[in-house]
Amino acid sequence: xxxxxxxxxxxxxxxxxxxxxxxxxxxxxxxxxxxxxxxxxxxxxxxxxxxxxxxxxxxxxxxxxxxxxxxxxxxxxxxxxxxxxxxxxxxxxxxxxxxxxxxxxxxxxxxxxxxxxxxxxxxxxxxxxxxxxxxxxxxxxxxxxxxxxxxxxxxxxxxxxxxxxxxxxxxxxxxxxxxxxxxxxxxxxxxxxxxxxxxxxxxxxxxxxxxxxxxxxxxxxxxxxxxxxxxxxxxxxxxxxxxxxxxxxxxxxxxxxxxxxxxxxxxxxxxxxxxxxxxxxxxxxxxxxxxxxxxxxxxxxxxxxxxxxxxxxxxxxxxxxxxxxxxxxxxxxxxxxxxxxxxxxxxxxxxxxxxxxxxxxxxxxxxxxxxxxxxxxxxxxxxxxxxxxxxxxxxxxxxxxxxxxxxxxxxxx
Amino acid sequence: xxxxxxxxxxxxxxxxxxxxxxxxxxxxxxxxxxxxxxxxxxxxxxxxxxxxxxxxxxxxxxxxxxxxxxxxxxxxxxxxxxxxxxxxxxxxxxxxxxxxxxxxxxxxxxxxxxxxxxxxxxxxxxxxxxxxxxxxxxxxxxxxxxxxxxxxxxxxxxxxxxxxxxxxxxxxxxxxxxxxxxxxxxxxxxxxxxxxxxxxxxxxxxxxxxxxxxxxxxxxxxxxxxxxxxxxxxxxxxxxxxxxxxxxxxxxxxxxxxxxxxxxxxxxxxxxxxxxxxxxxxxxxxxxxxxxxxxxxxxxxxxxxxxxxxxxxxxxxxxxxxxxxxxxxxxxxxxxxxxxxxxxxxxxxxxxxxxxxxxxxxxxxxxxxxxxxxxxxxxxxxxxxxxxxxxxxxxxxxxxxxxxxxxxxxxxx
Numbered sequence: 141x142x143x144x145x146x147x148x149x150x151x152x153x154x155x156x157x158x159x160x161x162x163x164x165x166x167x168x169x170x171x172x173x174x175x176x177x178x179x180x181x182x183x184x185x186x187x188x189x190x191x192x193x194x195x196x197x198x199x200x201x202x203x204x205x206x207x208x209x210x211x212x213x214x215x216x217x218x219x220x221x222x223x224x225x226x227x228x229x230x231x232x233x234x235x236x237x238x239x240x241x242x243x244x245x246x247x248x249x250x251x252x253x254x255x256x257x258x259x260x261x262x263x264x265x266x267x268x269x270x271x272x273x274x275x276x277x278x279x280x281x282x283x284x285x286x287x288x289x290x291x292x293x294x295x296x297x298x299x300x301x302x303x304x305x306x307x308x309x310x311x312x313x314x315x316x317x318x319x320x321x322x323x324x325x326x327x328x329x330x331x332x333x334x335x336x337x338x339x340x341x342x343x344x345x346x347x348x349x350x351x352x353x354x355x356x357x358x359x360x361x362x363x364x365x366x367x368x369x370x371x372x373x374x375x376x377x378x379x380x381x382x383x384x385x386x387x388x389x390x391x392x393x394x395x396x397x398x399x400x401x402x403x404x405x406x407x408x409x410x411x412x413x414x415x416x417x418x419x420x421x422x423x424x425x426x427x428x429x430x431x432x433x434x435x436x437x438x439x440x441x442x443x444x445x446x447x448x449x450x451x452x453x454x455x456x457x458x459x460x461x462x463x464x465x466x467x468x469x470x471x472x473x474x475x476x477x478x479x480x481x482x483x484x485x486x487x488x489x490x491x492x493x494x495x496x497x498x499x500x501x502x503x504x505x506x507x508x509x510x511x512x513x514x515x516x517x518x519x520x521x522x523x524x525x526x527x528x529x530x531x532x533x534x535x536x537x538x539x540x541x542x543x544x545x546x547x548x549x550x551x552x553x
Numbered sequence: 554x555x556x557x558x559x560x561x562x563x564x565x566x567x568x569x570x571x572x573x574x575x576x577x578x579x580x581x582x583x584x585x586x587x588x589x590x591x592x593x594x595x596x597x598x599x600x601x602x603x604x605x606x607x608x609x610x611x612x613x614x615x616x617x618x619x620x621x622x623x624x625x626x627x628x629x630x631x632x633x634x635x636x637x638x639x640x641x642x643x644x645x646x647x648x649x650x651x652x653x654x655x656x657x658x659x660x661x662x663x664x665x666x667x668x669x670x671x672x673x674x675x676x677x678x679x680x681x682x683x684x685x686x687x688x689x690x691x692x693x694x695x696x697x698x699x700x701x702x703x704x705x706x707x708x709x710x711x712x713x714x715x716x717x718x719x720x721x722x723x724x725x726x727x728x729x730x731x732x733x734x735x736x737x738x739x740x741x742x743x744x745x746x747x748x749x750x751x752x753x754x755x756x757x758x759x760x761x762x763x764x765x766x767x768x769x770x771x772x773x774x775x776x777x778x779x780x781x782x783x784x785x786x787x788x789x790x791x792x793x794x795x796x797x798x799x800x801x802x803x804x805x806x807x808x809x810x811x812x813x814x815x816x817x818x819x820x821x822x823x824x825x826x827x828x829x830x831x832x833x834x835x836x837x838x839x840x841x842x843x844x845x846x847x848x849x850x851x852x853x854x855x856x857x858x859x860x861x862x863x864x865x866x867x868x869x870x871x872x873x874x875x876x877x878x879x880x881x882x883x884x885x886x887x888x889x890x891x892x893x894x895x896x897x898x899x900x901x902x903x904x905x906x907x908x909x910x911x912x913x914x915x916x917x918x919x920x921x922x923x924x925x926x927x928x929x930x931x932x933x934x935x936x937x938x939x940x941x942x943x944x945x946x947x948x949x950x951x952x953x954x955x956x957x958x959x960x961x962x963x964x965x966x
Contacts, residue, residue, distance in 0.1 A: 156609045190630070196569045198637030206640075209648050210633035213626035217603070220623035224611030227619075235622050239652065240697055284653055 147298030150184035163225035182214025204249030215275035243279035252287035303363035318379030393541035403455035409472030560711030563597035576638035595627025617662035628688035656692035665700035731792030806954035816868035822885030
């Protein structure tokens with residue numbers, strides 16, 4: 141008997157028929173002899189409807205506290221309806237809001253972080269023979285205010301529940317078959333990965349392979365809980381996200397990811413003094429603008445160029461901020477380009493293959509794609525390119541690295 | 554400066570425009586120098602939608618616990634949206650779910666009773682300069698399960714909050730101008746009452762003058778909190794529901810009420826032994842069927858007829874139950890008539906006017922209306938008649954008692 145946490149997103153519970161399907165699936169798992177805990181999102185469309193109401197009544201920036209009170213009703217609806225559907229299959233079940241399982245978070249409304257969970261409440265429900273159904277995405281802070289974890293937060297709720305219960309696996313049901321080597325809509329040769337390490341998944345998720353919320357992967361990694369990303373439409377195996385040592389073969393490149401909504405900002409002719417970076421990035425951070433890649437050119441004549449990327453919808457705000465602060469760092473001028481894509485190759489095997497970077501640049505050069513920025517990590521190399529070359533770059537890199545099937549056997553590490 | 558609790562029902566918050574209207578109204582009261590606490594229902598239509606979903610997924614009898622989890626989301630939506638609208642008027646405000654103000658109830662899901670409220674939580678919100686907006690209709694039991702008070706429960710929530718805060722008045726905003734002497738749709742001469750006692754209101758409410766939930770009147774009476782029933786569409790005074798000694802003139806009959814959905818059940822030839830009533834009404838009570846009027850004829854030859862009324866939609870169930878139990882009390886047969894109306898006259902002045910009953914029967918006899926059952930209380934006389942005579946009876950009684958304006962000056966009591 142395993143203890144399995146199953147998470148179903150908004151599409152999987154999008155209407156009464158789908159809720160009944162989920163009920164059948166969780167009851168089947170339970171009848172197969174497992175203990176099952178379910179975590180669900182709001183019905184698809186529900187959250188958008190609530191957000192539209194918030195905009196209508198609360199203006200452009202509705203109170204974050206009240207926003208959370210409002211949108212958390214979406215998951216509360218789903219848990220009650222799913223429990224009712226489970227009851228119709230003659231299985232005991234009980235719903236829990238975030239507050240009711242002591243899903244304690246910080247007070248950062250609309251993007252709160254989980255601090256703790258009262259696992260005893262869930263365990264006693266299991267002991268009573270019930271199938272606990274938990275509202276994802278929501279919790280309460282120390283003062284009892286309702287908080288939400290931000291879009292996609294139900295993944296994080298599910299993994300956090302799995303960690304608190306020391307579950308055998310957290311199954312994330314989704315509308316895709318698992319984690320792919322790249323976007324199959326862009327590259328027909330893309331294939332599903334059977335296993336991938338937490339580290340690779342983190343790089344894939346943060347780079348835009350929207351299958352799993354990044355925080356949920358961090359939780360699972362910290363507690364060593366395997367995640368199984370699988371389809372809610374069929375029974376087939378999906379992708380297991382596991383510890384590095386449980387990945388059988390280390391692909392040099394497991395996946396090619398992209399994000400086509402980046403913008404590039406260049407602050408030119410900055411004085412090359414200590415404190416310049418803080419003077420520029422401090423204001424961006426305080427404005428809540430997330431800076432991704434940062435490059436500083438070599439200094440020439442005591443001045444340098446500072447280049448970085450931000451989400452393309454933050455391009456105008458970032459440009460204005462830099463123009464305000466340019467004088468204070470003696471910059472000559474500020475330039476912005478909202479049409480940037482970031483393309484990355486990710487793979488555990490890369491740690492021992494310095495040549496991957498060279499090969500990547502060669503592939504892109506062959507296609508005539510100019511590289512504007514480069515960043516690297518232990519298991520990832522990313523380049524910023526002109527947005528219109530995204531497909532070309534992704535296909536060429538997928539062909540060169542993934543379809544070639546370059547692997548590094550575990551034994552050699 | 555007064556402390557005013559204002560309750561707005563589903564129609565008053567039925568869409569974003571109406572929510573903005575409510576926001577303007579409560580902020581205006583606040584700016585007039587009063588402390589204001591607001592209690593709201595779900596947006597009109599919302600609860601029906603949720604109930605339909607519950608039926609679809611939970612069958613004919615969805616889990617009452619989960620039903621409460623589901624429908625309580627309706628009020629939670631409203632409080633967040635109303636607070637957002639109040640914020641747009643530059644007034645501080647904060648929403649509270651039932652759980653968040655410690656609205657403790659018993660565990661009787663879908664019709665829970667309020668046990669206590671944490672008034673300190675509301676007071677500290679007021680002290681912080683906020684306008685507290687509270688979800689009506691909902692609470693939690695001792696185990697933290699979400700409960701609801703049943704349809705119309707927001708009235709009860711509002712009055713309970715007013716009692717807990719020792720408010721100066723609980724204003725119930727509604728789509729009528731106040732409490733009328735009878736249904737104005739039926740009797741054009743019906744007029745609004747300026748003041749009415751709790752006792753009269755209880756009789757009016759329980760007899761079908763659907764303006765105020767009966768439990769809310771009991772609460773207000775117990776704590777001596779005045780209720781002001783008034784229109785949400787204009788500023789005019791409505792009807793004050795107050796202590797008997799605060800009613801200026803005691804009308805012999807304040808109002809004529811009716812309920813046209815009653816059914817009459819007769820159990821004929823019952824043995825006139827002790828325990829017969831228990832043998833018949835025990836099963837009805839256990840089946841949750843509310844029995845209203847009960848008449849037992851004088852015994853003849855050791856047998857008697859037992860006649861009573863039930864809601865007309867319970868007629869079939871009550872009939873079946875009586876047929877099952879008829880033999881055990883030696884009854885000859887059971888008859889049912891689902892087409893019964895109850896018409897009542899209510900008035901504080903009646904206490905000292907035994908002649909009112911005689912006059913009432915005379916008025917009905919003049920119209921050729923046969924009286925099937927009669928019950929009386931200190932301030933009410935009710936008769937059961939054939940349903941098709943309802944209008945005729947109500948109009949005749951209103952003309953005879955209300956339009957004649959018979960009063961009893963307080964001095965004479």
